[in-house]
Amino acid sequence: MDADPKVAIELRWGIEMHADNAGQYGQTAMDLMARFEIPPTPHNYLVWYSYAAKENAALLRTIDILIADGRTFTDAWCDDLYFQFFGQADDAAILSALAENMEESLAGTIAQILEASADTSQFGSALSDVKGKLNALTDAKDETKALVAALLTATQRMERRTLKLEQQLNQSSSQIQDLRNDLESVRTEALTDPLTGIGNRKAFDNYLREKAMHAMEEGSDLCLILCDIDHFKKVNDQWGHQIGDKVLELVSQCLTETAGSQAICCRYGGEEFAFIVPAQQLQQACDLADILRLALCEKCVMNRASGASVGTVTMSFGVAQFAFGEPLPSLIERADTALYAAKHNGRNQVMSEADIPKEPGDQIAIAG
Known part of the structure; x- marks a missing residue:
């Protein structure tokens, strides 16, 4: 089970994720970023939220020194701060939890202000009504009229301040929504292979656990x-x-289009790809692998710059079926063993775990 990001952030940096201070820390972070003209990116927000929370002593000390020295927080400095203190963290999940808490906090605060604003408005209307009646009375004392007039003025002033605060909070809420949208982009980028546009190794790990x-x-x-x-x-x-990159793009496109909705395709690493095939038994998955192999064999790669043919691209395939309760690395290992058996056996073919010798002495020697 994945760790709760709210717990993770407390363990790593000791930042308390309570709604009663998340909004305060978040607004302080926004104010500081505006003051130092720092772009409100997710990474920068995490750094300055942590600084505002004053829980990470090393980060606090570093930023205080930079401020005291009058340093400009350039993009390079901001990147250095993030990677020094948070480079190994699952920042998308943590920032999402921060944004969620801040939204809840702001939503509650805005609701309270709207309620107070309504009460203030009603009180102001009542005072205005009283003032009108007092002015209509010939025997009302000037002191009483002046007192009511002063109360009405103060109430109107409070109404204006409440309205301004409401507008500021709504603006902060909008900024948080923008941040959450940025986080979705960060999360998508973190799970996407930049060359082929399909899922990367991290996405593969997530999909495999889920399936x-x-x-x-x-x-x-x-x-x-x-x-x-x-x-x-x-x-x-x-x-x-x-040209090698173009081949990878072509292979990715061909495989994903051929597999369609039958399987989830990810780039496993280098020139290796992986397909997670739900609701299919071993033979059915082998049949799909052979369909993929044949579809790719029909493609001829051309060098557009020279017009020369790079040739036909072929692939070797290894297939394994998940056994309930087994560690996922065991499943991957069996598929990987079948893949390299296919390469050892001549390449451009499909082999499954059922084709692998089970005797200890029948180990396959893999050539490079």
Whole structure:
């Protein structure tokens, strides 16, 4: 089970995630960022929220020194602060929790102000009515009229201040919503392979955990396909890394379009891709892998700059089926073993865990 980001932030930096101070810390962070002309990015917000909370002594000391020295908080300085203190953290989840708490806090505060504003407005109307009646009376004392007039003036002044505070809080609420939108972008970028546009290794890990849990809960099948481009190093060596990148893009596009909704495709690393195949048994997943293999064999890669043919790209595939309750690294290991068996057996083919020798002495020697 994933750690609660609210707990994680307390463990890492000791920042209390209570609604009664989250709004105060958040507004202080926004004010400081505006004062020092710091862009309100998610990373910068995390740094300055932590500074406002005064719980991270090292961060507090560092920023205080920078302020005392009159340093300008350039983008480079801001990046250094983030990576020095938070570079290894799951900042998207933590910032999302911060934003959620601040929104709850601000929503409660705005509701209270609106209620107080309504009461103040009613009180002001009542005083205005009393003033009108007093002015109509010939025997009302001047002191009484002056007192009511002063109270009415003070009430009107308070109404204006309340309205201004309400506007400021609404603006802060809008800023927080913008921050949450930025966080969604950060989260998407963190799970996307920048070259191919499909899920990266982190996304794969998340999807596999999710689908394995669902399979156990529903008693349904789940398979994993790992595939690797054959002789990809030769493509890079002969044609250069730019052509190699184009090959990866082509392969990604072909695989995802062919698989469609049957499987989740991610870039596992380098020239290796992974497919998480829900609700399919081992043979069905092998059939899908062969469909993917054949679809790719039909593609011919061309060098647009020279018009030369790079050739046909082939892939080797390894398939394994999830056993309920097993550690996920075991599933990955079996699929990976089947993949390298396919490479050892001549490449451009599909092998499953069922094809792997089970005897201890029948280990497969993998060539490079």
